[in-house]
Amino acid sequence: xxxxxxxxxxxxxxxxxxxxxxxxxxxxxxxxxxxxxxxxxxxxxxxxxxxxxxxxxxxxxxxxxxxxxxxxxxxxxxxxxxxxxxxxxxxxxxxxxxxxxxxxxxxxxxxxxxxxxxxxxxxxxxxxxxxxxxxxxxxxxxxxxxxxxxxxxxxxxxxxxxxxxxxxxxxxxxxxxxxxxxxxxxxxxxxxxxxxxxxxxxxxxxxxxxxxxxxxxxxxxxxxxxxxxxxxxxxxxxxxxxxxxxxxxxxxxxxxxxxxxxxxxxxxxxxxxxxxxxxxxxxxxxxxxxxxxxxxxxxxxxxxxxxxxxxxxxxxxxxxxxxxxxxxxxxxxxxxxxxxxxxxxxxxxxxxxxxxxxxxxxxxxxxxxxxxxxxxxxxxxxxxxxxxxxxxxxxxxxxxxxxxxxxxxxxxxxxxxxxxxxxxxxxxxxxxxxxxxxxxxxxxxxxxxxxxxxxxxxxxx
Amino acid sequence: xxxxxxxxxxxxxxxxxxxxxxxxxxxxxxxxxxxxxxxxxxxxxxxxxxxxxxxxxxxxxxxxxxxxxxxxxxxxxxxxxxxxxxxxxxxxxxxxxxxxxxxxxxxxxxxxxxxxxxxxxxxxxxxxxxxxxxxxxxxxxxxxxxxxxxxxxxxxxxxxxxxxxxxxxxxxxxxxxxxxxxxxxxxxxxxxxxxxxxxxxxxxxxxxxxxxxxxxxxxxxxxxxxxxxxxxxxxxxxxxxxxxxxxxxxxxxxxxxxxxxxxxxxxxxxxxxxxxxxxxxxxxxxxxxxxxxxxxxxxxxxxxxxxxxxxxxxxxxxxxxxxxxxxxxxxxxxxxxxxxxxxxxxxxxxxxxxxxxxxxxxxxxxxxxxxxxxxxxxxxxxxxxxxxxxxxxx
Numbered sequence: 001x002x003x004x005x006x007x008x009x010x011x012x013x014x015x016x017x018x019x020x021x022x023x024x025x026x027x028x029x030x031x032x033x034x035x036x037x038x039x040x041x042x043x044x045x046x047x048x049x050x051x052x053x054x055x056x057x058x059x060x061x062x063x064x065x066x067x068x069x070x071x072x073x074x075x076x077x078x079x080x081x082x083x084x085x086x087x088x089x090x091x092x093x094x095x096x097x098x099x100x101x102x103x104x105x106x107x108x109x110x111x112x113x114x115x116x117x118x119x120x121x122x123x124x125x126x127x128x129x130x131x132x133x134x135x136x137x138x139x140x141x142x143x144x145x146x147x148x149x150x151x152x153x154x155x156x157x158x159x160x161x162x163x164x165x166x167x168x169x170x171x172x173x174x175x176x177x178x179x180x181x182x183x184x185x186x187x188x189x190x191x192x193x194x195x196x197x198x199x200x201x202x203x204x205x206x207x208x209x210x211x212x213x214x215x216x217x218x219x220x221x222x223x224x225x226x227x228x229x230x231x232x233x234x235x236x237x238x239x240x241x242x243x244x245x246x247x248x249x250x251x252x253x254x255x256x257x258x259x260x261x262x263x264x265x266x267x268x269x270x271x272x273x274x275x276x277x278x279x280x281x282x283x284x285x286x287x288x289x290x291x292x293x294x295x296x297x298x299x300x301x302x303x304x305x306x307x308x309x310x311x312x313x314x315x316x317x318x319x320x321x322x323x324x325x326x327x328x329x330x331x332x333x334x335x336x337x338x339x340x341x342x343x344x345x346x347x348x349x350x351x352x353x354x355x356x357x358x359x360x361x362x363x364x365x366x367x368x369x370x371x372x373x374x375x376x377x378x379x380x381x382x383x384x385x386x387x388x389x390x391x392x393x394x395x396x397x398x399x400x401x402x403x404x405x406x407x408x409x410x411x412x413x414x415x416x417x418x419x420x421x422x423x424x425x426x427x428x429x430x431x432x433x434x435x436x437x438x439x440x441x442x443x444x445x446x447x448x449x450x451x452x453x454x455x456x457x458x459x460x461x
Numbered sequence: 462x463x464x465x466x467x468x469x470x471x472x473x474x475x476x477x478x479x480x481x482x483x484x485x486x487x488x489x490x491x492x493x494x495x496x497x498x499x500x501x502x503x504x505x506x507x508x509x510x511x512x513x514x515x516x517x518x519x520x521x522x523x524x525x526x527x528x529x530x531x532x533x534x535x536x537x538x539x540x541x542x543x544x545x546x547x548x549x550x551x552x553x554x555x556x557x558x559x560x561x562x563x564x565x566x567x568x569x570x571x572x573x574x575x576x577x578x579x580x581x582x583x584x585x586x587x588x589x590x591x592x593x594x595x596x597x598x599x600x601x602x603x604x605x606x607x608x609x610x611x612x613x614x615x616x617x618x619x620x621x622x623x624x625x626x627x628x629x630x631x632x633x634x635x636x637x638x639x640x641x642x643x644x645x646x647x648x649x650x651x652x653x654x655x656x657x658x659x660x661x662x663x664x665x666x667x668x669x670x671x672x673x674x675x676x677x678x679x680x681x682x683x684x685x686x687x688x689x690x691x692x693x694x695x696x697x698x699x700x701x702x703x704x705x706x707x708x709x710x711x712x713x714x715x716x717x718x719x720x721x722x723x724x725x726x727x728x729x730x731x732x733x734x735x736x737x738x739x740x741x742x743x744x745x746x747x748x749x750x751x752x753x754x755x756x757x758x759x760x761x762x763x764x765x766x767x768x769x770x771x772x773x774x775x776x777x778x779x780x781x782x783x784x785x786x787x788x789x790x791x792x793x794x795x796x797x798x799x800x801x802x803x804x805x806x807x808x809x810x811x812x813x814x815x816x817x818x819x820x821x822x823x824x825x826x827x828x829x830x831x832x833x834x835x836x837x838x839x840x841x842x843x844x845x846x847x848x849x850x851x852x853x854x855x
Contacts, residue, residue: 189732246651246721
């Protein structure tokens with residue numbers, strides 16, 4: 001572990017070095033990502049070498065048969081995973097983001113940015129509360145919401161019944177755009193699975209099922225080093241979760257196939273990152289021998305399986321679950337662990353969070369900063385995981401309804417700020433980072449919609 | 462009389478004792494004057510046995526009804542339900558209505574069950590009708606999954622085959638009483654696993670029947686995937702969900718103990734199966750509980766041992782809410798109390814059935830909603846029978 005940490009500092013120093021003098025965002029993105037990618041690959045390769053395990057190998061027939069038999073209960077397999085480490089954890093990624101710099105201060109916004117006291121030092125444009133109110137107008141106080149107006153004290157005739165009726169109509173007409181608009185007010189539990197599929201344009205055609213089966217065959221035939229990383233991640237996170245432990249086996253079935261799905265590579269076209277490349281043994285540097293590793297170009301990090309886990313509450317047919325997850329990933333989740341200037345990218349979300357806090361809760365912000373508890377250090381992990389594993393499942397699904405409805409991840413930053421606002425009184429009394437973490441350790445009782453509504457529409461700005 | 466409630470218990474569990482102490486109640490011994498005694502099953506047996514002739518005074522409360530035994534034992538429970546059904550039928554109650562195949566429409570919630578060794582011959586007759594079926598053997602007097610096993614061949618229960626008429630005294634001692642039920646081998650599975658429900662129901666009075674269900678019940682999952690395959694009949698990790706059993710499996714996880722809150726179950730079922738079917742399921746669960754209570758059914762010894770930290774918190778809160786209902790405001794008990802407690806003290810309990818309230822505004826409203834009947838001559842008739850049903854059990 002110590003070796004890892006000094007490696008990390010070295011890499012960060014190199015990144016900072018590279019970034020000095022660069023002028024363009026895209027150059028920033030490419031270089032920052034490029035260095036990060038190198039670091040990840042280096043970690044993967046060194047694990048390979050240390051453990052003498054190849055990045056990929058073909059399974060002997062006996063092993064293939066065994067795996068096929070165990071396909072529905074891979075969770076009972078207990079391979080020795082003690083020597084595997086996650087390639088990186090969210091906090092490692094945060095360190096990289098913190099050290100991103102753009103020395104181009106000619107930007108007009110930068111005057112106010114000079115007073116930005118958060119960890120992110122890139123002056124990207126983020127919305128303020130008036131702009132967010134316009135953007136999230138359907139979350140306003142005068143509009144009915146699921147997550148608020150369906151609580152047991154509110155008679156269903158006031159909102160819920162009519163909302164369900166409209167949802168059924170939208171589904172009957174298979175209107176994807178209407179569904180997206182509708183779901184901004186939340187989805188009834190019974191309609192959610194279908195609504196999400198409609199919005200994501202997922203319809204399970206035979207060729208989709210076939211495609212999934214093909215991926216499954218790939219898994220049976222070849223073993224990848226990342227498989228062990230996936231196993232380890234599931235065992236460390238989802239298997240220990242109160243809600244998701246039941247679905248452990250589904251997670252393997254989805255994630256192992258996912259890492260072999262080359263169609264996922266297409267998302268890199270609009271992602272400023274590029275998939276990590278590896279080279280056939282002995283052919284380092286020769287482009288004709290370059291392969292994407294893993295085949296889908298996505299190296300899982302600690303907590304990755306939590307993107308899939310909540311979906312198991314909606315879909316129990318493996319190929320459908322797979323399709324939904326893949327689409328959620330290439331539309332949304334990839335932005336949470338890639339470096340880009342996109343408004344839904346993690347860098348923007350971090351900056352949005354910090355700016356909201358510093359602007360609208362300045363006392364709290366300064367206090368936390370003073371005691372060495374920069375708020376982003378606590379909220380980063382929530383946002384990277386889109387709050388999965390931190391909120392109760394029903395609340396998480398209500399939150400993800402809005403991500404789909406608004407086609408944006410900005411709501412994650414707003415919620416993070418709202419959580420701090422909610423616990424502000426307790427946070428003002430803490431005197432250390434550890435104590436602040438403790439105040440914010442348990443989000444499982446939070447109701448997200450009231451928090452969001454109060455923060456956006458009922459706070460004096 | 463203003464004074465602190467005096468309590469005794471012979472169960473050394475922190476979830477109990479902490480709750481008593483936090484109310485400032487005074488601990489006494491059983492020989493002294495006590496108001497509240499949380500008794501173990503053995504003590505209950507002694508207190509209420511005919512020989513001791515012990516009678517509770519007006520200011521004493523215990524945590525079990527004298528007739529709890531009627532349903533603690535599985536054979537007695539089955540007998541009670543069968544008898545309850547027959548009595549309703551005799552009265553012509555619409556609750557006991559049957560379909561064209563002779564199956565009860567509203568009271569079919571116990572699978573075909575026989576007592577062994579008493580009903581052995583009847584059982585064999587039934588077994589032979591469908592020889593490929595699986596049956597589950599449960600000892601009458603045990604809990605926590607002890608002694609349960611599955612059979613699919615008559616030879617596996619040879620022990621109970623001796624004619625009960627000839628050996629009723631001699632064999633009584635070495636032939637333990639069992640119930641044998643048709644095993645339901647296509648249970649609802651989640652994540653491919655079987656699960657059961659642990660629900661907490663508080664009965665504060667039987668006459669009138671007043672019972673509460675704790676909202677935070679939970680599901681207990683098997684750690685191993687379910688398979689109806691006959692080769693796995695011996696694998697109790699597949700079939701029995703009791704934590705006492707699952708605790709010893711290799712895959713048992715001590716952080717969550719394989720449990721889900723019932724609210725989770727509801728969310729999952731609504732999301733994957735729809736709202737109507739899920740609501741119907743929960744209505745039927747509540748119905749079964751109320752009917753069972755009416756046939757007099759209560760399990761005597763839920764485990765107060767906590768398996769995980771969350772579990773400990775749950776049980777502490779459960780006892781807390783229970784005490785708030787049965788000893789309102791910490792007042793000394795008075796057997797002449799018969800008021801329904803106000804809503805505020807319910808905590809995480811919700812009213813499952815309150816006979817007084819139900820009788821107040823239309824006795825069998827619950828029955829009518831089950832049958833989907835509207836006002837009409839038929840309803841008039843069922844109103845009368847409904848009331849008859851309720852007053853019989855008074």
